Amino acid sequence: MYSAKVMDHFEHPRNVGEIEDASGVGTVGNAKCGDIMRIYLDIDENQIIKDVKFKTFGCGAAVATSSMATEMVKGKTVQEAMEVTNKAVMEALDGLPPVKVHCSLLAEEAIHAALWDYAQKNGITIEGLQKPKSDIHEGEEDEAEEY
Amino acid sequence: MYSAKVMDHFEHPRNVGEIEDASGVGTVGNAKCGDIMRIYLDIDENQIIKDVKFKTFGCGAAVATSSMATEMVKGKTVQEAMEVTNKAVMEALDGLPPVKVHCSLLAEEAIHAALWDYAQKNGITIEGLQKPKSDIHEGEEDEAEEY
Amino acid sequence: MSKLIYLDNAATTKTAPEVVEAMLPYFTEYYGNPSSVYSFAAQNKEVITQQREIIANALGAKTEEIYFTAGGSESDNWALKATAEAYGNKGKHIITTKIEHHAILHSAEYLEKRGYEVTYLDVDEYGVVKLDDLKAAIRPDTILISVMFANNEIGTIQPIKEIGEIAHEHGILFHTDAVQAFGQVPINVDECHIDMLSASGHKLNGPKGIGFLYIRKGVKIRSFVHGGAQERKRRAGTENVPGIVGIGTAIERAVRTMQERTKKETEVRDYLIKRVLEEIPYTRLNGHPTKRLPNNANFSFQFIEGESLLIRLDMKGICGSSGSACTSGSLDPSHVLLAIGLPHEIAHGSLRLTLNEEITKEDIDYVVDSLKEIVAYIRQMSPLYED
Amino acid sequence: MSKLIYLDNAATTKTAPEVVEAMLPYFTEYYGNPSSVYSFAAQNKEVITQQREIIANALGAKTEEIYFTAGGSESDNWALKATAEAYGNKGKHIITTKIEHHAILHSAEYLEKRGYEVTYLDVDEYGVVKLDDLKAAIRPDTILISVMFANNEIGTIQPIKEIGEIAHEHGILFHTDAVQAFGQVPINVDECHIDMLSASGHKLNGPKGIGFLYIRKGVKIRSFVHGGAQERKRRAGTENVPGIVGIGTAIERAVRTMQERTKKETEVRDYLIKRVLEEIPYTRLNGHPTKRLPNNANFSFQFIEGESLLIRLDMKGICGSSGSACTSGSLDPSHVLLAIGLPHEIAHGSLRLTLNEEITKEDIDYVVDSLKEIVAYIRQMSPLYED
Ligand SMILES: Cc1ncc(COP(=O)(O)O)c(C=O)c1O
Numbered sequence A, B: 001m002y003s004a005k006v007m008d009h010f011e012h013p014r015n016v017g018e019i020e021d022a023s024g025v026g027t028v029g030n031a032k033c034g035d036i037m038r039i040y041l042d043i044d045e046n047q048i049i050k051d052v053k054f055k056t057f058g059c060g061a062a063v064a065t066s067s068m069a070t071e072m073v074k075g076k077t078v079q080e081a082m083e084v085t086n087k088a089v090m091e092a093l094d095g096l097p098p099v100k101v102h103c104s105l106l107a108e109e110a111i112h113a114a115l116w117d118y119a120q121k122n123g124i125t126i127e128g129l130q131k132p133k134s135d136i137h138e139g140e141e142d143e144a145e146e147y
Numbered sequence C, D: 001m002s003k004l005i006y007l008d009n010a011a012t013t014k015t016a017p018e019v020v021e022a023m024l025p026y027f028t029e030y031y032g033n034p035s036s037v038y039s040f041a042a043q044n045k046e047v048i049t050q051q052r053e054i055i056a057n058a059l060g061a062k063t064e065e066i067y068f069t070a071g072g073s074e075s076d077n078w079a080l081k082a083t084a085e086a087y088g089n090k091g092k093h094i095i096t097t098k099i100e101h102h103a104i105l106h107s108a109e110y111l112e113k114r115g116y117e118v119t120y121l122d123v124d125e126y127g128v129v130k131l132d133d134l135k136a137a138i139r140p141d142t143i144l145i146s147v148m149f150a151n152n153e154i155g156t157i158q159p160i161k162e163i164g165e166i167a168h169e170h171g172i173l174f175h176t177d178a179v180q181a182f183g184q185v186p187i188n189v190d191e192c193h194i195d196m197l198s199a200s201g202h203k204l205n206g207p208k209g210i211g212f213l214y215i216r217k218g219v220k221i222r223s224f225v226h227g228g229a230q231e232r233k234r235r236a237g238t239e240n241v242p243g244i245v246g247i248g249t250a251i252e253r254a255v256r257t258m259q260e261r262t263k264k265e266t267e268v269r270d271y272l273i274k275r276v277l278e279e280i281p282y283t284r285l286n287g288h289p290t291k292r293l294p295n296n297a298n299f300s301f302q303f304i305e306g307e308s309l310l311i312r313l314d315m316k317g318i319c320g321s322s323g324s325a326c327t328s329g330s331l332d333p334s335h336v337l338l339a340i341g342l343p344h345e346i347a348h349g350s351l352r353l354t355l356n357e358e359i360t361k362e363d364i365d366y367v368v369d370s371l372k373e374i375v376a377y378i379r380q381m382s383p384l385y386e387d
């Protein structure tokens, strides 16, 4: 069902954990639907992502995409991180089963939500970044349509 | 499907053939339905059935019941022959599959038709014998309801 | 009984030993439910996809257009009832033929009781559908044409490509019951404009209780068996993995051996037909002389009833079948034999012999010699013969 | 993977080697079509009757009340759709429950779209139907009550005898989906006033793709699969002889070993339940503590999602299943877990382990030890855990 890459990231997820006093935190998903993803970003003054951690409640694909997505944004500038789309993450994982595509969307959204949080806190704008629809810190129940 | 007795009478049917100048001949059934039975009786002046022959176009059960029925009436008086009912024939054959019961009715009817023919020719009445509904010598097509 | 000459391969076939071999591991070793998450079941999911590919390739179809069922009857029921339902608001007229298998005919009758109208096309004396009749039967509310690829009794092969073209031109769905034809004649669903196709495993040396329905992508068909999400949510029920492996293996084998096998069968069959027609008087061949399944011969012997004939053949170790009503205990002989115009009494005396690749001319010699003797014997006790 | 502890016997079971053994001759040796006249097929006809007898005996039913199908889903579809049809002029109301298998629920929905009304009974926190609710739901136009014998997810066994009595008193047909229960608990159709009962071969160490529907004599039910005259004209399709022999042999075996087998399973299962509840915090047992299938254990682990759990168990060679929506790619977790009142997020973290007789306490020790470790691992990466 899952590719070897997915299984590897699921079995040995990279960057699990939390960052205290993170520069940005984003939480997306919905426990009712069985998936919640939270991403912590540590961003330095050059807008470079120095560290990233995640916590995920979700399926194998959700865990693997969290892990891969964190790997992919680490060391990047916030602007570069915007290019880590769900498509890019899926490709890096050698694909996902069709029913699991929405889980990779979650990873993209979680990063965006964390970046938004960072941008808000620091009063900056990141090109192409929109207010996340589903950050759990804002209104909880309105994200079911996405998948 | 068929009992050993049925198979025996089917494989080695007794009394196949015709009797020239028979005392009575009865033909019942309908080629459209796949079964026609003709019985020839040779009856002496004491109303004893001296000989009997049959010809049958029909299934295994039809052949076997013809054979058994002829065996059972041979040597009997016409009155005794009236007791050779389809039930008696079936019992003598150790039974028939339910869908084949109508074939044994045919044997009873054929004997009755031959007896009727004999009675008509000789101007006698045989107790319990009614005009056969389905002797093919009289009106051909009206016997389908029976089975 | 020592001798056994099995000439009823249209009724069912021997499951090929290599097919059984392929199935075996899926009973006791890879028995997992293919819908499961664990890797123990992955092999099962995989092998099902492989079978679907084999079948799709055999038909020129796409993998995801093959849906497994429990056999030809379910496929036929599904095709008719569930398209009728899905397209019922477009129209309620269906066209089929008088010589279809009962799985089609009784499904059609079921629909007739529910407000659908069904036209049953006549066939000619060889059992071939007349294309002009088909064209004439088409109405604006016709939603489905269902014509069998080849007939199970008389073996006649229909002009499926032409029928498909007519259906296609009129934008009408075309289903074909290929239970008898698949594996015996090459079939390409695109060339013949087939939208749905039924097949059954046990007719081509696969196991019983498994079949498939090909459904062209885009055809809106409802489910027939509702429940779990198997078969892309279209046919519920835990997948019959050994059965699926069985039918796939059998189809792979049938396609691989088709050319050589059918060439041999045709030769032996033609020898059978020639000898029977030449040596047994008052005999006719039913079905088309050339446009027929390679393994099918169907005769009518006048003055004879079929069941008696079958039992006497059986005593000689020969397995055949008959369209006689007496074999089924019903009153009417085969609807197919009546549809090609045989009178009842002749239809009763019919015999279908369907070969497989193992039947030799020597076998046929034995069969014909036996047949001559038996037919003569039964005729001499028939009250019709002398008439 | 070296170790394999198969704890998903509610999904499907290993076909018992003796069952495969019994089936084998019917593929390549006695492959004849049971509807044939010749003696070569007589053995097949005979063996089918024998299997029917075995099954009838197991249920206290009559031989001619057993009808073979392609599995539990077909049996369920048949029972619902074809009785609805046959009794539609008497009434159009059907009562079932919220925790039925999808084969029942989706058939019921199908009927709802066709003018039938369906009441879906609630269950209590253990998954048991409330008899008062049932009584209250009965209307003059109620034609059918369908309540599963035991639930496939949480294993809860329903008060079938009481339900049967209520149905009987009101002159309403009673169908039970016994796919999970048959072979695990003794069932007598007369005692429980069961009019129809569905079962499936592969749930009791028989083959996949075969099942049966018990139909009490006198019940007017229509055909579901139309076609040939098989199964006393009620279910068309060439008989799946190997499958029938398989399910018969499996049922004979299940009945013979039931007492000893289920005693052992219950003991091992209770050991499993005890250890899990005692050693893993934030865990609950789903289903009834005692009125449950002998081989079923179903847990919810808070803060955890089921698929992740299943995959990690799989890595340790343990096969289980989950009611999580993520395993199926749908949004809602199991309707059964929701029906017993679990909140969505807890339903997602459920795990069903269903034993077979070969599972030992040592196996369970390994499973529980693994589970503890895995649950702890997943929880520490769950954003819900710390909340
Ligand atoms: C309770 C219940 N009913 C029906 C079914 C369907 O049975 P099958 O998959 O054999 O069609 C199952 C199993 O999937 C079941 O557990």
Ligand SMILES: Cc1ncc(COP(=O)(O)O)c(C=O)c1O
Pocket (backbone or CB within 6 Å): C010, C070, C071, C072, C073, C074, C076, C101, C103, C148, C150, C151, C152, C177, C178, C179, C180, C200, C201, C202, C209, C211, D236, D237, D238, D239
């Ligand atoms: C033409 C045709 N259609 C359908 C069927 C039904 O197939 P099955 O018996 O596998 O259900 C058969 C065989 O019996 C057949 O010959």
Ligand code: FES
Pocket (backbone or CB within 6 Å): B033, B034, B035, B057, B058, B059, B060, B061, B062, B099, B100, B103, C325, C326, C327, C329
């Ligand atoms: S003669 Fe037709 S069934 Fe017996």
Ligand code: FES
Pocket (backbone or CB within 6 Å): A033, A034, A035, A057, A058, A059, A060, A061, A062, A099, A100, A103, D325, D326, D327, D329
């Ligand atoms: S998290 Fe639910 S399907 Fe991936």
